[in-house]
Amino acid sequence: MDVEIRKLTPDLAEDYAAFFDTTPHNEKYKVKCYCVCWCGEDCEGKDLSTKKARRDYALRCVADGRIQGYFAYYGGVAVGWCNANTKSDCLKCAGWRGMNGVRRGFIPTEESTPEIKVKSIFCFVVAPEMRRRGVASLLLARVCGDAAGEGFDYAEAYPEKEITDKSEDFMGHAEMYKKFGFTTYHETKRKLVMRKKLRT
DSSP states (O other): OOEEEEEOOGGGHHHHHHHHHHOOOOTTTTOOOTTGGGSSSOOTTSOOOSHHHHHHHHHHHHHTTOSOEEEEEETTEEEEEEEEEEGGGSTTSHHHHHHTSTTTOOOOOTTOBTTBOEEEEEEEEEOGGGTTTTHHHHHHHHHHHHHHHTTOSEEEEOOBSSOOSGGGTTSOOHHHHHHTTOEEEEEOSSBEEEEEEOOO
């Protein structure tokens, strides 16, 4: 399968918005999130209550590099997305606060320092017709390869221990991460924190 992986850059902003406009990814809540909860900025106090508000905000975040990640293209069309950002840049993100909620437990942040760089893999969205075809694996391989080249010490992911609700099936599966050399670094009530060492 001829899939091309591209790093998100400002010139792909319209592709980014169009992908989220048309790709279902949270059927339970009928929400078009545009990944604004993982944008490297504390969005508390911002009105993101509508699709248009989230879309407009996402375009600004793509333009200035606050949303980071990779697209998978097939036949020239974006068919997959992976949000991968610097962990220390996202500790105030709304998504991080939600992931550390009472139901899930606390994810350690003590090693997210300027001396130890961690690339956090927050979510995947794949077009329905391309699911189960290895798109997420291709995205993950590119994230890890680029992160190693950019001087990151670890790649880190946060899969659910057990997927009981399809709406929560967006952070990748533990088995996929294991195939790429990730091991369990920490456990919370509902999540695994899995890491891959990128530098020796």
